[in-house]
Amino acid sequence: MTHPLSIGPHTVTPPVVLAPMAGITNAPFRTLCREFSGGKGLYVSEMITTRALVERNEKTMQLIRFDASETPRSIQLYGVDPATVGKAVRMIAEEGLADHIDLNFGCPVPKVTRKGGGSALPYKRNLLRAILREAVSGAGDLPVTMKMRKGIDDDHITYLDAGRIAVEEGVTAIALHGRTAAQHYGGTADWSAIARLKEHVPEIPVLGNGDIWSAQDALRMVRETGCDGVVVGRGCLGRPWLFADLVAAFEGRSDFHRPALREVADVMVRHARLLGEWLGDESKGVIDFRKHVAWYLKGFAVGSEMRKRLAITSSLAELRAGLDELDLSQPWPTGADGPRGRTSGNNRVVLPDGWLKDPYDCAGVTEDAELDTSGG
Incomplete structure (x- = not known):
């Protein structure tokens, strides 16, 4: 039904990716998801801040430990300073710490956006370009991908510009969450934006993210948007066997997991x-x-x-x-396949002073804006 997804030299079949989630997608959770999938798919670490990695922060070095069976090893990096991002990527490449690097431009939480990071950053086009250039050049043979949102809010949409910049700078693939930063996790993901991005950057794979609560949702997203793969986040919270269902669906089977x-x-x-x-x-x-x-x-x-x-x-x-002490014979509940995790939205996006004045002015973003901790 779908073509294999290529992330540089890595073939991801079926084209299913575990979204990085702070405090969630550590090695134990990735192990569970991967076991249910039969080792198929791609499983990305929780967010690693580039400053903490470069400084070899103890917690961060723990977070980038992969199980011996994990292949390819995928690390997601967060950073706002091109030089620091470049150092972190070179460190990963030179020390063989991972096989794939994903860059976080999608996080909407205030502690990230108030520094100009995550989903706030693509608004600064030149800064985004500088970070991608440093990352791709420092990565050597490692593929670099990025995950982003539609924009800051409906008045500051960035994903099409960001997509072109990514292609021009050699990014291997792009994942788009069909919400703005202001929406956080509220409302409904705009899958039409995923379709539009796919048309806008035909040169590289586009992955869709947002409101995939079941395997059928994943198939529908691919069908409706033409995206090359799906990224699943909150849908697998407390449900690592969702990856067994996703594999089954993409392989044309309907033997979905309904555990008692x-x-x-x-x-x-x-x-x-x-x-x-x-x-x-x-x-x-x-x-x-x-x-x-x-x-x-x-x-x-x-x-x-x-x-x-x-x-x-x-x-x-x-x-x-x-x-x-519970009645363990209870069957899988009707309706348990629906939304889970955070569903709040319509929040004001916390940004650095004057951030929206000029999308091409990078003044005010310094190395000090880097977070010094990773994960949740």
Whole structure:
């Protein structure tokens, strides 16, 4: 139904990519998604800030650790200073830290946009070009891709200009989230923008992102937009088996995964265990897992008190014991395939002073604007 997706020398079949999500798409979660997919697809790390990488920040060096079975290894970088981005990319290439680099121009959160980063940055066309040029030149043989949004808001749309700049600077592929920064995660993703970008940059693959809650949504996006692949974010929260469904759908099968609560509980415990092993501390792993509890249990009859109890567990035994008190024979709930994760929108975008005055003026963006921490 679709052609294989080429990201430089890497062929991604089916053309399905796990979106980088801060605090979520660490090695344990990527492992679960990849196992359900049978090793098919592409799984990108959570956001790594270029300054923290260059400074070899301890947390950041932990975040870029890949499981031995991960191939290709994909790192997403965030940065606003071309020189720092260039140093980070060269470091990855020279030290063999990854096989693919993705650049973040889509994050809408205030701590990122107030520095002129993420979804705010493509408005500054020359700055975007300078960052892409440094990244592509520093990457050597590694493919460089980028993920972006439509623009800052409906009055400041940037994705078509950004797409042309990306092509001119040698970017390998572009992923577009069909929302503006102002929308955050509210409303409905504009898939027509994905189709328009595909027409605008026929030279390179375009991937679509936004409102893929099921495998059928992914097929519909490809059909309606002509995009070369899909990037899945919030749809897989508490549902790593969505990647099994995506593989099945793209391969023309309909044997979708509908786990009963017993299997979901087993995956939850495994996820928490993997986090503990990754962090080197069982309790830290279970505490980090707490944010996932509501997503995994969406739609099941659990009860508010038990949900609260499971969300404050701090050991695997406590988590397992709580889950075993539930009716584990419950089938997959009707409607659990719908939206999950953040759905807020229509927020004002926090920007540096005077950011919108001139889209070609890069004054005011300095190395100091780099964030010094990675992930969530």
